[in-house]
Amino acid sequence: MAKQKLSPLPAAAFQILLALVGEDLHGYAIMRAVAEQTGGRMRLGPGTLYGSVRVLLEEKLIEEVEGPKESKTERRRYYRLSPAGRKLVRAEAERLADLLRVARTKKVLRGDYV
């Protein structure tokens, strides 16, 4: 199942999973986290964000959780990384690390990249 919709893992989905690694976040917080971790290059629009969230939920890579009661009127949905999601983030990161290693050996990158 995961292979059908999330293989290869879209960049947005990966960024969302990555944003959720440390903490449970709501939609807007995810969006800001993603913008932050990409240096402002990826600013998720609501359609993309919640489209991805839905797919990730369906694939059980994240789950919806009750957030802190910050306001009585507005109740935001928070999302948490599931164990499967954590595994997938790691796998994807390792794939990218492999990619990076290859790029480094081929001297594609200049300077002091890790």
Next chain:
Amino acid sequence: MSKDLFALLLRLYPSSFREEYGDEYLRLLRDRARDETGIWRSVRLGFDLVVDLIISLPREYRLAKAVPKRSTAVPSGVPMFFSIDDASPGRGSLLFGAVVSLITLMSFPTLANHFGNLEPPHGWSEVQAGRYEEGGSDRRASSSGLQQATATAKPATAPEADNTKTQAGDPALDSATRHRIVTNLIASLKQHYDDPAVAERAAAKLLSHEQKGDYNGVASAADFAQRLTSDLWQATDDNDLEMVFTRRTIPDRPRNPIPPPPPAYAAEMQRLNCTFEKVELLPHNIGYVKLNSFPHPSVCQKAATEALAKVNNADTLIFDLRDNRGGFPDMVKLIASYLFDHPEYLYSPIDNTTKDSWTNSPVVGSNLMHKPVFVLTSSHTISAAEEFTFNLKMLKRATIIGETTAGGAHAASLHPIGDNLYLGTVDVRPINPYSKHDWNQIGIDPDVKVSAAEALNKAVELAERNKNK
């Protein structure tokens, strides 16, 4: 950016997405719009949204189509439908369905003509039905339980016969049967038609048609009746002659006089106050008589004289015949007699007799002889009510206010000639003293044309204006 625009954007998405994330979508937009102020950031936000739409819209629709919609929670006790097949029918199926529907619809008239024989015989078209409107009116009247007596008094008539014909189906004819029909028809015609010379001429014409083999192709009795009718018309120049096919047995009625009404009629009339619905004096001394039939004098003479006595001293008289469905010419004569100071001839094609048709004027004690009279009519006013209206109008005795009347005049008789066929003749042709055609089929035009609903107000208005002059 406004909330309306955000809502508009949201509407672009499939319903499954809107239901699930609509609120979140809008909240995120609000959050971003709140935080990202300033020209540069606003422009960037707009750009982001456009990109977002381009990326996410196709994907959402693709997913909405691929993933069957999750059945939302079913409210208990509420019947709901879910379509099992998520995909819409293919273009081919739709086209096929359209073609089949079209063919089916188009084939109905053809099939109906072929098997149902729904087409009325040419002799009984809409216009012809008017000729026997008596029957139509009586049918309506008897259904209201009002004029049982009139219904029995009049011969069975065309519209009913036509009905039964279409229902009954139609036996096939062979040449022997056709010959028998023509022979019987000629005998009946000679016996019943009022002008023997014309009857002879028509008989000769029919025989010559038969000998020439003109009728050989006619296979059904209904068609034959139709064909004979048109031949009779040609031979006699009398469109009152008809051949009628019906499965129903219609007894050959003796000619007149109109039989006395049955006891049940008397009881009914008693109950209905002889259909004098209202007899009263309106303001300005206007006498108002609402009469819904012309009941038989043998039962209702007393009621009628009492009613007229009640308005005897009125300055103006209004006869409200808007709901009058006809009745007996004798009552027409009785009431009309009060309105003249000398006997007047009443033209009465309804009456099946040739007895004299003069009013019994003057009526002793009547103060109404010279008072202005208004008659209110509607499109339902028919038969004897039309006789009353027509004569008062022709004699310039009344102002007619309302709608053109229904147009039913002649009484007809059906004479059986066997094989479910009947010869329809008009028995009596009373003298019409007016060069004008009577109201048969065409109705009577009012002098003041207003809708039936407004007729009374109009009459009162005119009556008051008259008085003030």
